[in-house]
Amino acid sequence: MKKLFFVLGSAALALAGCGGGGGDDTSSNGDKVEIDRNPFPSTYAPYPSTVTLLKDATVLDGIGGQIENGDVLLVDGKISEVAEDIGAPDGATVIDASGKWVTPGIIDNHSHLGVYPSPSVSAHGDGNEISAPVTAEVWAEHGIWPQDPGFPRALAGGVTSMQILPGSANLFGGRGVTLKNVPARTVQGMKFPDAPYTLKMACGENPKRVYGYGGGRFPGGAPYSRMGNVAGYRTAWAKAVEYKRKWDKYADEGGDPPARDLELDTLMGVLNGDILVHMHCYRADEMAQIMDMSQEFGYKVTSFHHAVESYKIADKLAEYGACSAMWADWWGFKMEAYDGVRENIPMVHKAGACAIVHSDDDIGIQRLNQEASKALSDGRRAGIEISDADAWQWLSANPAKSLGVFDQTGSLEAGKDADVVLWSGDPFSVYTQAEKVFVDGALMYDRGNPDVTPVMDFELGQPGEGELK
Amino acid sequence: MIRKILLSAAASAAIALGAAAQNVAIVNAKVWTGTDAGTLENATVYISNGEVAGLGVNFAPPSGTELIDAEGNWVTPGIFSPFSRTGIVEVGAEDSTNDTNAAGTQFSVALRASDGFNPAATTIDVTRIEGVTRIAVAPANGASLIAGQGFIADTTGDADSISYDRAFVYVDLGENGAGLAGGSRPAAWASLRGAFADARGYPARFMAHNEGDTLTRADAQAFGRAVRGQQLMIIAARRASDLRMVMDLKEENPNLNLAIVGADEGWIVADELADAGIPVIIDPFQNLPASFSQLGATSKNAERLIDAGVTTAFAHLGSNSHQARLVLQSAGNAAANGVSFDDAMAAMTTVPAAIFEVENYGTIERGHTADLVLWDGDPLEVSSAPIAVFIDGEAQSLESRQTKLRDRYLDLDESEKPLAYKN
Numbered sequence: 001m002k003k004l005f006f007v008l009g010s011a012a013l014a015l016a017g018c019g020g021g022g023g024d025d026t027s028s029n030g031d032k033v034e035i036d037r038n039p040f041p042s043t044y045a046p047y048p049s050t051v052t053l054l055k056d057a058t059v060l061d062g063i064g065g066q067i068e069n070g071d072v073l074l075v076d077g078k079i080s081e082v083a084e085d086i087g088a089p090d091g092a093t094v095i096d097a098s099g100k101w102v103t104p105g106i107i108d109n110h111s112h113l114g115v116y117p118s119p120s121v122s123a124h125g126d127g128n129e130i131s132a133p134v135t136a137e138v139w140a141e142h143g144i145w146p147q148d149p150g151f152p153r154a155l156a157g158g159v160t161s162m163q164i165l166p167g168s169a170n171l172f173g174g175r176g177v178t179l180k181n182v183p184a185r186t187v188q189g190m191k192f193p194d195a196p197y198t199l200k201m202a203c204g205e206n207p208k209r210v211y212g213y214g215g216g217r218f219p220g221g222a223p224y225s226r227m228g229n230v231a232g233y234r235t236a237w238a239k240a241v242e243y244k245r246k247w248d249k250y251a252d253e254g255g256d257p258p259a260r261d262l263e264l265d266t267l268m269g270v271l272n273g274d275i276l277v278h279m280h281c282y283r284a285d286e287m288a289q290i291m292d293m294s295q296e297f298g299y300k301v302t303s304f305h306h307a308v309e310s311y312k313i314a315d316k317l318a319e320y321g322a323c324s325a326m327w328a329d330w331w332g333f334k335m336e337a338y339d340g341v342r343e344n345i346p347m348v349h350k351a352g353a354c355a356i357v358h359s360d361d362d363i364g365i366q367r368l369n370q371e372a373s374k375a376l377s378d379g380r381r382a383g384i385e386i387s388d389a390d391a392w393q394w395l396s397a398n399p400a401k402s403l404g405v406f407d408q409t410g411s412l413e414a415g416k417d418a419d420v421v422l423w424s425g426d427p428f429s430v431y432t433q434a435e436k437v438f439v440d441g442a443l444m445y446d447r448g449n450p451d452v453t454p455v456m457d458f459e460l461g462q463p464g465e466g467e468l469k
Numbered sequence: 470m471i472r473k474i475l476l477s478a479a480a481s482a483a484i485a486l487g488a489a490a491q492n493v494a495i496v497n498a499k500v501w502t503g504t505d506a507g508t509l510e511n512a513t514v515y516i517s518n519g520e521v522a523g524l525g526v527n528f529a530p531p532s533g534t535e536l537i538d539a540e541g542n543w544v545t546p547g548i549f550s551p552f553s554r555t556g557i558v559e560v561g562a563e564d565s566t567n568d569t570n571a572a573g574t575q576f577s578v579a580l581r582a583s584d585g586f587n588p589a590a591t592t593i594d595v596t597r598i599e600g601v602t603r604i605a606v607a608p609a610n611g612a613s614l615i616a617g618q619g620f621i622a623d624t625t626g627d628a629d630s631i632s633y634d635r636a637f638v639y640v641d642l643g644e645n646g647a648g649l650a651g652g653s654r655p656a657a658w659a660s661l662r663g664a665f666a667d668a669r670g671y672p673a674r675f676m677a678h679n680e681g682d683t684l685t686r687a688d689a690q691a692f693g694r695a696v697r698g699q700q701l702m703i704i705a706a707r708r709a710s711d712l713r714m715v716m717d718l719k720e721e722n723p724n725l726n727l728a729i730v731g732a733d734e735g736w737i738v739a740d741e742l743a744d745a746g747i748p749v750i751i752d753p754f755q756n757l758p759a760s761f762s763q764l765g766a767t768s769k770n771a772e773r774l775i776d777a778g779v780t781t782a783f784a785h786l787g788s789n790s791h792q793a794r795l796v797l798q799s800a801g802n803a804a805a806n807g808v809s810f811d812d813a814m815a816a817m818t819t820v821p822a823a824i825f826e827v828e829n830y831g832t833i834e835r836g837h838t839a840d841l842v843l844w845d846g847d848p849l850e851v852s853s854a855p856i857a858v859f860i861d862g863e864a865q866s867l868e869s870r871q872t873k874l875r876d877r878y879l880d881l882d883e884s885e886k887p888l889a890y891k892n
Contacts, residue, residue, distance in 0.1 A: 311875070342871060464765040
């Protein structure tokens with residue numbers, strides 16, 4: 001089946017190459033055909049902002065620093081300065097933040113908002129292309145409904161960016177996309193400018209359940225076991241290596257361009273280092289095998305997701321350099337989640353590995369700061385001393401790194417995007433709420449102010465109206 | 470009130486369990502009593518015979534009593550999760566371990582969740598060590614909108630930990646129940662009315678047949694107490710119009726003893742719910758229009774219901790088998806969204822005790838069951854955890870399978886032996 005498409009695709013691509021410019025997603029570079037890596041470009045631009053000075057806050061800079069009575073200055077959508085005492089520039093909006101806390105905006109690197117939106121009616125299930133175990137050709141952004149009421153709820157929880165991923169039914173679920181949490185009419189209007197693409201992969205129970213046991217058949221089809229999972233990954237990577245070789249050869253030597261294959265485009269993007277791998281994986285032993293497999297094919301897993309057993313191999317994860325995106329306390333809903341412990345996140349951090357608090361949930365995404373607090377306090381009770389300031393890396397810097405956007409956001413450093421949250425108090429407290437949320441310096445959420453509270457189309461004229469009623 | 474018969478049943482269970490407990494006094498505690506006494510600073514709670522035998526700022530326990538210095542920390546009643554599936558499923562996705570529901574059964578009301586309860590389930594320890602000492606355990610809907618009967622248990626993990634079996638019948642009159650009844654709300658209500666008629670007509674209408682309009686013979690027999698108002702009926706409903714239907718049911722059958730679980734749009738009909746005297750069990754996390762029955766979901770639901778005078782308990786309704794412990798975080802979030810500390814605490818202590826008519830429970834006062842938690846911080850804070858947990862006056866282990874896994878892997882050094890030898 002795939003081979004047939006391959007041949008047909010080849011003919012089409014050859015024609016496009018000769019015709020010059022007729023191609024939709026390829027472009028001509030000199031006399032060589034190049035794959036357009038960004039056919040659905042971001043149209044997001046920061047909204048207008050005033051120069052804003054947050055005064056006298058407890059500031060967590062997101063990279064391990066804490067300043068008491070600190071000031072944060074936002075100019076032209078960027079962090080301009082973070083210091084103990086900053087004079088207000090002319091015309092600046094000065095916000096008295098005494099008794100309050102300022103942090104980088106939270107970044108959730110595992111969300112299905114938009115692809116599994118509210119309401120979760122059958123028509124809205126756009127997060128898993130379960131038609132085949134390898135669907136690296138599908139892109140989460142093509143399933144995102146930008147009107148998901150979950151987006152503004154997450155914004156009210158201080159989430160300024162997030163990765164939307166396909167689900168975990170497949171061995172290769174497709175491409176993820178990183179968004180700024182700003183309402184838009186289109187997905188392109190939310191896309192984080194210049195963020196790299198990501199690839200969702202999945203270990204363990206889900207793929208073998210969906211395919212091996214799927215559709216009421218027995219056996220359904222491959223993969224039926226964890227052995228089949230790994231064989232499925234390796235088969236696909238082997239194809240991708242071959243595909244990349246063809247394109248590399250074409251780039252070097254010219255001739256007929258290789259046949260285009262959307263699935264292998266994505267995998268080749270990983271092998272070229274352009275696309276970051278995010279892999280759903282619960283069990284320690286499976287993660288260890290995936291790390292070996294990645295070395296076999298010459299790529300790297302950027303982040304393991306859920307990673308309920310990361311604490312068992314935190315040393316190996318640190319050595320390899322993969323992040324673990326984790327819940328504070330989810331466990332037991334399936335066998336591979338049975339060994340969950342409440343200290344997973346601090347144990348990973350302590351080993352020197354990259355720890356991330358993620359949600360995978362439209363409720364959890366609204367209080368990731370509380371999830372971090374649970375993990376932090378449980379870790380301390382177990383003797384793992386981590387400062388509040390260091391722990392905030394789990395919420396902003398580390399997820400930003402895992403998404404390849406840490407140069408732009410994820411910490412309060414001069415020159416970075418002014419993605420900033422003003423909290424009513426200590427954000428590790430359950431009583432604290434995000435009061436003001438800035439994205440690129442623009443005030444996009446202001447608690448209690450209906451004029452600065454987005455309401456999605458779906459909720460207009462409904463009983464709750466975005467919690468405004 | 471209407472629940473007097475159940476009340477005595479609960480009381481006798483509690484007395485039977487309290488027998489083998491020790492004498493302990495927690496001193497220098499900040500005690501949230503749950504009574505008009507409010508919160509007492511530097512107070513002593515004296516536990517004897519499974520009960521709170523003394524309480525107060527100036528209370529002196531008998532000499533020789535074992536003392537626990539709370540060092541100013543909070544002591545609260547044990548947390549009571551009013552809606553869970555804890556102990557009836559070990560691993561959610563593994564059907565062989567999951568006794569929450571049965572899609573293939575012919576029975577409904579006759580299903581007793583207690584028949585599937587395993588006090589040794591790992592979820593019990595995991596739940597207890599976070600301060601939850603009592604759980605209401607409901608069956609889930611498998612084949613019928615009437616899921617069966619639930620029970621109340623403590624979280625000791627002991628063989629006799631069910632303190633009140635068949636405490637309630639659980640009925641889903643929301644989208645899920647409609648689906649199980651054939652595909653619509655009218656089908657669900659016709660089915661429920663049929664079940665009422667079957668129960669009221671039992672045994673006469675089963676003389677000639679084994680099947681009623683809705684129920685089997687065994688179900689009709691089992692439903693008798695609930696339809697006569699002698700057993701609590703917990704109804705799942707979310708949409709305001711569904712809640713009104715439940716209130717109509719109560720109006721037509723004033724003897725019914727009803728509570729509602731879910732009630733996402735409860736705030737829209739809060740005054741009516743208060744007038745009807747129907748308590749609600751809500752999850753304060755729920756603020757999304759997750760379905761067309763929850764379009765009015767808001768994080769202000771708890772505050773508005775309580776302000777209107779609705780008897781309101783909190784539960785963590787998502788993943789309620791393994792994460793019933795998150796009722797505390799739910800309550801903390803309710804407090805962050807306008808509910809007073811006292812009301813948030815009551816919603817997981819005194820209010821569940823009232824809804825389930827567990828006598829002498831839910832508050833710290835003389836003669837009440839000594840389910841107590843000593844916390845290392847504000848009990849509503851996500852960063853707090855229990856230092857000590859007492860159930861029926863007995864100090865409980867704070868170990869779980871999770872803490873043992875943690876301890877095994879805190880140090881990953883395997884230079885001498887594999888970690889599997891670290892027990």
